[in-house]
Amino acid sequence: MAFLLKSAHVVDPAAGLDEVCDVLIEGDKIAAVAPSLEAGDATVLDMSGKYLVPGLVDMHVHLREPGYEHKEDIESGTRAAAKGGFTGVCSMPNTDPVADNGSVIEYVKARAAAVGHCRVFPSGACSRGLKGEALSEMGDMVAHGAVAFTDDGRGVQGAGMMRRCMDYGKMFGKVFMSHCQDEDLVGDGQINEGAVSTRLGLLGWPAQGEEIQIARDIELAKLTGAKLHIQHISTAYGLELVRRAKEEGVEVTCEATPHHMFLSEDDLDETYNTSLKVNPPLRTQADAEAIRQGVIDGTVDAIVTDHAPHAAWEKSREFELAPFGMIGLETSLALVLTNMVRTGKMGYDRLVEAMSIAPRRILGLDPVSIRPGSVADITVFDPELTWTVGEDGFESKAANSGFTGVELTGRATDVFVGGKQTLAGGAVC
Ligand SMILES: NC(=O)N[C@@H](CC(=O)O)C(=O)O
Numbered sequence: 001m002a003f004l005l006k007s008a009h010v011v012d013p014a015a016g017l018d019e020v021c022d023v024l025i026e027g028d029k030i031a032a033v034a035p036s037l038e039a040g041d042a043t044v045l046d047m048s049g050k051y052l053v054p055g056l057v058d059m060h061v062h063l064r065e066p067g068y069e070h071k072e073d074i075e076s077g078t079r080a081a082a083k084g085g086f087t088g089v090c091s092m093p094n095t096d097p098v099a100d101n102g103s104v105i106e107y108v109k110a111r112a113a114a115v116g117h118c119r120v121f122p123s124g125a126c127s128r129g130l131k132g133e134a135l136s137e138m139g140d141m142v143a144h145g146a147v148a149f150t151d152d153g154r155g156v157q158g159a160g161m162m163r164r165c166m167d168y169g170k171m172f173g174k175v176f177m178s179h180c181q182d183e184d185l186v187g188d189g190q191i192n193e194g195a196v197s198t199r200l201g202l203l204g205w206p207a208q209g210e211e212i213q214i215a216r217d218i219e220l221a222k223l224t225g226a227k228l229h230i231q232h233i234s235t236a237y238g239l240e241l242v243r244r245a246k247e248e249g250v251e252v253t254c255e256a257t258p259h260h261m262f263l264s265e266d267d268l269d270e271t272y273n274t275s276l277k278v279n280p281p282l283r284t285q286a287d288a289e290a291i292r293q294g295v296i297d298g299t300v301d302a303i304v305t306d307h308a309p310h311a312a313w314e315k316s317r318e319f320e321l322a323p324f325g326m327i328g329l330e331t332s333l334a335l336v337l338t339n340m341v342r343t344g345k346m347g348y349d350r351l352v353e354a355m356s357i358a359p360r361r362i363l364g365l366d367p368v369s370i371r372p373g374s375v376a377d378i379t380v381f382d383p384e385l386t387w388t389v390g391e392d393g394f395e396s397k398a399a400n401s402g403f404t405g406v407e408l409t410g411r412a413t414d415v416f417v418g419g420k421q422t423l424a425g426g427a428v429c
């Protein structure tokens with residue numbers, strides 16, 4: 001199958017492209033990129049007015065399969081990813097059974113190959129059963145295609161355990177993605193500790209409950225030489241710790257979510273909207289501003305969703321009993337376009353770095369670029385398309401978005417994965 005994508009505004013800092021041109025896809029590869037290409041036998045798609053970028057990758061996604069298919073499964077989660085403009089996602093291991101050995105990794109890959117609407121790069125647990133007690137089968141998982149290690153959903157509580165994970169696992173060359181949460185300090189904390197938690201009568205979760213483990217893991221990365229990636233960073237000081245470590249030359253990267261960039265504890269009110277209950281919690285407006293600044297200046301390497309679907313009945317409970325997490329795959333690109341690019345805070349090139357180039361680099365995936373010979377993983381979006389979150393439902397099985405009812409401008413229209421169209425005119429194929 002061949003496609004000629006005509007007259008799109010191509011942005012790819014890795015290829016030095018920021019101009020209107022045509023892109024020819026033949027088979028699974030990009031065959032040509034030039035101002036005016038002949039169609040030949042190719043299907044011609046007019047992309048004028050749209051932006052075309054190297055396929056977006058979300059390196060933090062909970063697909064929930066195996067075990068929690070009532071929340072999401074690999075088909076529905078990757079369907080949501082395609083709708084949101086993604087060509088690939090990194091799946092988290094907090095499934096049932098936990099992805100802590102090669103057979104669960106193999107299962108995720110096989111399901112993704114059979115029913116997926118995008119590529120799935122599985123991550124594997126650091127510790128067996130996410131218990132923080134014994135090492136997972138890291139070598140077995142890597143042999144079956146795991147791209148990273150993480151106990152996401154929990155912090156590894158013991159510093160000695162984290163050290164052993166890093167010391168052993170670093171021989172596989174994969175990155176350690178750290179969910180930073182000191183359970184003793186956070187306890188049953190529900191939202192950020194401060195005036196809002198006091199007013200709403202909810203137990204507080206101090207910033208230090210996250211920052212202590214960020215500081216610890218940076219020190220452990222220095223001790224072991226392992227590659228470290230801080231997940232869903234939410235506080236200004238946590239980001240400052242990463243900034244300083246980078247300046248010192250430590251191999252550390254970090255990611256942030258749109259909800260930590262564009263929402264804050266001040267969005268929580270007496271409605272006790274459980275969609276706003278996330279781990280780590282929404283912080284202060286100053287924290288959100290610092291995270292946005294970090295995305296602009298590159299201290300935040302990657303924008304991720306931490307797409308965490310839950311069934312309606314699980315979220316429709318008392319705030320303290322509802323699980324943590326919100327969905328994000330279908331809103332991430334639009335939120336960044338609306339709040340960062342349209343407002344002039346950052347350019348399309350920075351968006352491509354944070355949502356496409358950096359995630360692949362951190363996970364050690366093959367780079368994708370808009371140039372001849374590259375794999376044809378491509379995202380096309382209309383920067384002028386205005387829509388309201390949730391108005392047509394979600395492709396995800398879940399609806400626990402913190403942005404429902406918000407009007408956004410910009411949306412993915414077409415996606416290609418290995419030359420195969422997975423989103424066409426806004427509809428998942
Ligand atoms: N982020 C969340 O609030 N929830 C995640 C776990 C996690 O990412 O830590 C989940 O699995 O539901």
Ligand SMILES: [Zn+2]
Nearest residue numbers: 152153179231
């Ligand atoms: Zn987490």
Ligand SMILES: [Zn+2]
Nearest residue numbers: 092152153306
């Ligand atoms: Zn997560």
